[in-house]
Amino acid sequence: MAEDLNWAVGGEAGDGIDSTGKIFAQALARAGRHVFTSKDFASRIRGGYTAYKIRTAVEDVQSVVDRLDILVALTQRTIDENVDELHDGSAIIYDGERSWEADIPDGATAVDVPLKSLAEEAGGAIMRNIVALGAACEITGFDVEYLDEALEKRFGGKGSKIVQNNKAAARAGQEYVQANYDLDLGYDLEVTDEDYVLLNGNEAIGMGALAAGCRFYAGYPITPATSIMEYLTGRIEEYGGHVVQAEDELSAINMALGAARGGARSMTATSGAGVDLMTETFGLVATSETPLVITDVQRSGPSTGMPTKQEQGDLNMALYAGHGEVPRFVVAPTTITECFWKTIKAFNLAEKYNTPVFLVSDLAMSVTEQTFPPEAFDMDDVEIDRGKLVDDDGVDEWLDSQGRFRAHAVTDDGVSPRAKPGTVDGAHMSTGLEHDELGRRTEAQDERVRQVDKRNRKVETAKNTEEWEYRDFGDPDADNLVISWGSNEGALVEALEYLEDDGIDVRVISVPYIFPRPDLTEEIEAAEETIVVECNATGQFADVIEHDTLTRVKRINKYTGVRFKADELAEEITDQLSEEVPA
Amino acid sequence: MSSDVRFTDFKSDKQPTWCPGCGDFGTMNGMMKALAGTGNDPDNTFVVAGIGCSGKIGTYMHSYALHGVHGRALPVGTGVKMARPDIEVMVAGGDGDGYSIGAGHFVHAVRRNVDMSYVVMDNRIYGLTKGQASPTSRSDFETSTTPEGPQQPPVNPLALALASGATFIAQSFASDALRHQEIVEAAIEHDGFGFVNVFSPCVTFNDVDTYDYFRDTLVDLEEAGHDPNDYESAKEVILDADKEYQGVMYQDEQSVPYHEQHGVTEDMSEIPDGAPEDAMDLVREFY
Numbered sequence: 001m002a003e004d005l006n007w008a009v010g011g012e013a014g015d016g017i018d019s020t021g022k023i024f025a026q027a028l029a030r031a032g033r034h035v036f037t038s039k040d041f042a043s044r045i046r047g048g049y050t051a052y053k054i055r056t057a058v059e060d061v062q063s064v065v066d067r068l069d070i071l072v073a074l075t076q077r078t079i080d081e082n083v084d085e086l087h088d089g090s091a092i093i094y095d096g097e098r099s100w101e102a103d104i105p106d107g108a109t110a111v112d113v114p115l116k117s118l119a120e121e122a123g124g125a126i127m128r129n130i131v132a133l134g135a136a137c138e139i140t141g142f143d144v145e146y147l148d149e150a151l152e153k154r155f156g157g158k159g160s161k162i163v164q165n166n167k168a169a170a171r172a173g174q175e176y177v178q179a180n181y182d183l184d185l186g187y188d189l190e191v192t193d194e195d196y197v198l199l200n201g202n203e204a205i206g207m208g209a210l211a212a213g214c215r216f217y218a219g220y221p222i223t224p225a226t227s228i229m230e231y232l233t234g235r236i237e238e239y240g241g242h243v244v245q246a247e248d249e250l251s252a253i254n255m256a257l258g259a260a261r262g263g264a265r266s267m268t269a270t271s272g273a274g275v276d277l278m279t280e281t282f283g284l285v286a287t288s289e290t291p292l293v294i295t296d297v298q299r300s301g302p303s304t305g306m307p308t309k310q311e312q313g314d315l316n317m318a319l320y321a322g323h324g325e326v327p328r329f330v331v332a333p334t335t336i337t338e339c340f341w342k343t344i345k346a347f348n349l350a351e352k353y354n355t356p357v358f359l360v361s362d363l364a365m366s367v368t369e370q371t372f373p374p375e376a377f378d379m380d381d382v383e384i385d386r387g388k389l390v391d392d393d394g395v396d397e398w399l400d401s402q403g404r405f406r407a408h409a410v411t412d413d414g415v416s417p418r419a420k421p422g423t424v425d426g427a428h429m430s431t432g433l434e435h436d437e438l439g440r441r442t443e444a445q446d447e448r449v450r451q452v453d454k455r456n457r458k459v460e461t462a463k464n465t466e467e468w469e470y471r472d473f474g475d476p477d478a479d480n481l482v483i484s485w486g487s488n489e490g491a492l493v494e495a496l497e498y499l500e501d502d503g504i505d506v507r508v509i510s511v512p513y514i515f516p517r518p519d520l521t522e523e524i525e526a527a528e529e530t531i532v533v534e535c536n537a538t539g540q541f542a543d544v545i546e547h548d549t550l551t552r553v554k555r556i557n558k559y560t561g562v563r564f565k566a567d568e569l570a571e572e573i574t575d576q577l578s579e580e581v582p583a
Numbered sequence: 584m585s586s587d588v589r590f591t592d593f594k595s596d597k598q599p600t601w602c603p604g605c606g607d608f609g610t611m612n613g614m615m616k617a618l619a620g621t622g623n624d625p626d627n628t629f630v631v632a633g634i635g636c637s638g639k640i641g642t643y644m645h646s647y648a649l650h651g652v653h654g655r656a657l658p659v660g661t662g663v664k665m666a667r668p669d670i671e672v673m674v675a676g677g678d679g680d681g682y683s684i685g686a687g688h689f690v691h692a693v694r695r696n697v698d699m700s701y702v703v704m705d706n707r708i709y710g711l712t713k714g715q716a717s718p719t720s721r722s723d724f725e726t727s728t729t730p731e732g733p734q735q736p737p738v739n740p741l742a743l744a745l746a747s748g749a750t751f752i753a754q755s756f757a758s759d760a761l762r763h764q765e766i767v768e769a770a771i772e773h774d775g776f777g778f779v780n781v782f783s784p785c786v787t788f789n790d791v792d793t794y795d796y797f798r799d800t801l802v803d804l805e806e807a808g809h810d811p812n813d814y815e816s817a818k819e820v821i822l823d824a825d826k827e828y829q830g831v832m833y834q835d836e837q838s839v840p841y842h843e844q845h846g847v848t849e850d851m852s853e854i855p856d857g858a859p860e861d862a863m864d865l866v867r868e869f870y
């Protein structure tokens with residue numbers, strides 16, 4: 001198991017919890033430590049409780065666990081929310097001068113630090129969280145200079161005075177603990193020479209879009225997709241692009257479609273409720289053969305559900321939404337780096353096959369910040385494939401005997417050429433109506449069949465020529481097979497270590513392609529037991545796998561609104577392996 | 584591109600299937616003439632068509648075009664224009680398409696003031712679905728689904744546009760070919776969102792808002808000496824429920840189109856073969 005430290009800061013919404021947590025995460029990244037973060041919102045207790053949690057280790061960390069070592073608690077509520085995760089070696093940093101009498105659970109060490117007064121001495125009460133970070137440095141044996149670097153990044157833009165005050169506040173916290181406590185909880189945070197970047201899944205999607213040449217984004221704000229729009233705003237302009245906040249998702253997808261008809265690489269992103277509205281236009285994207293990337297950052301449904309909670313409940317929607325039969329690709333990145341690479345792949349697939357591509361992520365991945373070596377996003381490895389985009393010269397090949405552009409030409413691979421406006425002799429109409437090769441409406445039976453077959457043939461071509469590989473972890477010869485999609489990968493990979501410790505061999509297959517998807521028949525036949533893990537109640541991916549392989553699988557489903565944790569998954573897998581296979 | 588573009592270049596070889604006498608023939612002719620008359624050619628023009636009898640123009644015209652989903656033509660046109668400021672964008676559709684299912688988009692397209700023209704072929708009826716009440720149908724207009732008439736006041740699209748901050752509001756009549764063409768040309772040439780509501784009679788399902796009715800009642804604003812740059816008199820004619828007008832009602836000469844306001848001036852269709860040159864800077868931001 002990784003030598004990990006689990007740290008959290010919690011309080012009321014408005015206490016600056018997010019930025020405090022992020023500063024500490026950045027300090028750890030500067031120290032060459034890996035970081036995996038998660039965010040808690042009000043759950044067991046009503047109100048504005050929020051927490052930022054960090055798991056850190058020298059080795060890669062990819063999951064949260066049910067253990068908390070250091071807790072910065074700005075409210076009693078923070079302690080109550082996390083009481084199950086505290087243990088004998090835990091330390092709780094709190095401010096005894098505040099109006100509450102901290103109720104510290106048995107065994108945990110109370111570290112009472114006058115956060116507010118120390119902050120005031122350093123220049124302002126607003127810095128009390130920074131005092132707490134200084135205290136946390138002392139308890140964990142972490143050099144406060146790394147915190148300085150993070151403070152410079154965070155406050156550098158506000159002038160050197162502010163930076164100096166914050167550094168002083170951090171030192172005040174550190175020195176207070178040094179002077180008043182003689183703690184030996186055994187935490188001694190090792191540092192390395194590595195230097196990591198820290199980002200979340202939505203930032204990775206946004207960055208992937210920019211790398212892929214996306215120049216137009218239209219969206220309507222919705223948690224947890226909005227941060228993609230926020231990331232692109234202010235950055236996409238540097239490349240000549242633009243972000244529009246549309247009046248609704250009906251408009252957003254149609255604007256994105258329009259930009260794509262103009263020849264731009266274009267994207268929209270939303271979450272389930274927005275996908276419902278956008279569904280209206282899916283068929284048009286497909287029949288007009290428009291390259292478009294549609295991102296769904298899933299959250300808990302149905303309806304408004306639990307809007308700030310994790311779920312993977314939109315798989316069926318991504319696969320099937322839209323009336324009639326809508327050819328599409330569905331790609332679901334499994335990690336934050338994959339959010340970047342699969343976004344680029346999505347843009348290439350869209351333009352190579354003139355087809356909608358659904359990029360399906362989820363809330364957990366969108367808010368988790370994780371460290372990576374910058375090479376994980378090596379821009380030199382970015383490839384752009386614009387498919388059969390023709391220019392003035394290329395048009396000729398696709399004109400009919402009367403000089404008309406065959407925008408929906410029936411081809412062997414099913415892929416027709418694409419001419420953008422301004423291309424001489426390329427003028428043509430595309431439509432949601434069934435049409436002939438020229439895009440003109442038709443209801444002739446043979447034309448209809450030719451176009452439907454052609455569109456489906458594109459998907460066949462893609463199936464046969466693109467890579468739809470899965471990601472393979474653990475023992476490839478293990479009798480036990482666990483299959484997952486989307487963001488559960490990290491927790492599963494770490495669960496393997498727990499299982500190994502218990503002498504249980506497991507192979508994990510993590511599937512980033514939902515359609516087309518890898519055929520897992522052989523893998524499932526080779527295993528004695530197969531379990532499909534996903535964050536929904538009904539097992540939508542498990543259904544798909546059973547359908548593909550004609551084999552019953554076991555299921556682990558979580559729909560509490562909280563992502564899987566590594567230790568919890570190891571336990572669940574162990575339990576399931578001893579159960580009967582469902583009939 | 585070429586100066587010798589003729590309006591027939593904008594005609595596709597599909598024969599319109601509109602009912603003989605349908606107003607949409609005249610409306611479309613005027614649009615094609617206006618496009619040619621303002622120096623556009625089919626390869627540099629993008630037409631977005633709604634769904635309805637009106638929406639069929641996408642098929643009958645020749646240009647880059649998209650015939651989309653009912654009510655969403657304006658967002659599509661907005662996207663095309665933002666990606667391609669160099670392309671002439673014209674959006675066309677019916678009164679149902681624009682003022683009912685697409686009404687939300689109408690308000691916001693007007694507000695955005697994207698530099699494109701929007702031609703609504705207003706027949707005060709749902710033509711394609713065979714004669715139900717539309718948002719511009721008269722309150723007492725009897726149809727299959729409103730046997731007593733809708734018993735609701737019709738939408739005043741011109742007032743809706745004005746209230747939404749329009750910079751160009753006009754109305755024309757399909758059968759007054761010359762004026763219709765002139766007015767659409769003015770909408771195309773306007774720096775911003777050029778909105779034209781066209782009386783385009785449905786001869787099959789609307790026996791009230793007929794050619795004769797409009798011929799008898801239309802007041803031409805130009806002849807009446809109306810000053811479209813004067814907001815107050817624009818408001819007066821737009822809110823005047825007693826008369827039918829044709830002409831440019833309002834034009835804001837200070838109009839700054841969206842792309843100028845927001846610096847969206849580049850052809851977004853051109854991108855490098857790989858990641859942008861300085862793309863590693865995007866990664867370094869996350870240190």
Ligand SMILES: Cc1ncc(C[n+]2csc(CCOP(=O)(O)OP(=O)(O)O)c2C)c(N)n1
Nearest residue numbers: 635636637653677678679680708709710711
């Ligand atoms: C989502 C959706 N709902 C309903 C329809 C059916 N429909 C097609 S056209 C139309 C109304 C058209 O009226 P209008 O926009 O005035 O066009 P017109 O036919 O009069 O030119 C309707 C309701 C549709 N195509 N799509």
Ligand code: SF4
Nearest residue numbers: 602605636710785786
């Ligand atoms: S039904 Fe009316 S609007 Fe439609 S084509 Fe016939 S006359 Fe024109």
Ligand SMILES: [Mg+2]
Nearest residue numbers: 677678706708
């Ligand atoms: Mg109509």
